[in-house]
Amino acid sequence: MEIMVMKCPNCSGDINYDPGQRVTKCPYCDSVLNIKEGSDRAVLERTKNEFKNIEHIRYEYARSVQHWKTLTYLYYGLVFVLTITAFLLLDFFRNHSGGYDLGGIIFMMLCISFLAVPAVFSKTVPIPPKEVEQPLRLRSGLPAAVRMTVTALLVALGGGFIAYLIMEIL
CATH class of the missing domain: 2.20.70 (Ubiquitin Ligase Nedd4; Chain: W;)
Structure with a gap:
């Protein structure tokens, strides 16, 4: 029984x-x-369906977070490459009088992007649904923008150092 x-x-x-x-x-x-x-079976089925929905919601949030992180890594890579390019062009045009200062323009655009891009990216952080636990949520707003700006500046410093080494070799 x-x-x-x-x-x-x-x-x-x-x-x-x-x-x-x-x-x-x-x-x-x-x-x-x-x-x-049959009420126990109905409750069990409802619980199983809710669990499946929660797993789907968490999966979709994780996918959107991964997409956002990929975009930020692309931004950092672009900052790195453009910093190297800007410094090499500045050095090239410094030695050639009358040249168009393309390196200076790229460098100024990088400086502006240090303020603009992190502010925009921090606003596009995926909004976590209520089913996602607190430790798994991405932070957004001013702290995220400051963190991204500092990271971009460090990446640019690394690019500047690489450009300096290239200029010394050449």
């Missing part, structure tokens, strides 16, 4: 009952409960 357990809606105590039983009484608060046939 199988014994089923459910929670009392009044006191949350465990109530044991037989699957065919239609009425039971809570041993803790004496509440009389009508048992609907």
Whole structure:
């Protein structure tokens, strides 16, 4: 004989009952409960479906976070390459009088991008749904923009150092 357990809606105590039983009484608060046939199976199916939905929501959030991170890494790579290019062009045009100062323009665009791009990227951080736990959420707003700006500046400094080494070799 199988014994089923459910929670009392009044006191949350465990109530044991037989699957065919239609009425039971809570041993803790004496509440009389009508048992609907198949209600446990329906609750179990509903719980399974909610779990599947939560997993799907978390998966979609993780995909959007990965896409956002890929874009930020591309930005950092672009900053690195453009910094090297700008310094090499500045050095080239410094030694050639009357040349168009393309390196200076690229460098100025990089300086502007240090303020503009992180501010825009920090606004496009994927919004976490309520089903995602706090440690898995990405931070957005001013702290994210400052972190991205500092990272871009460090990447640019690395690019400047590489450009300096290239100029010394040549």
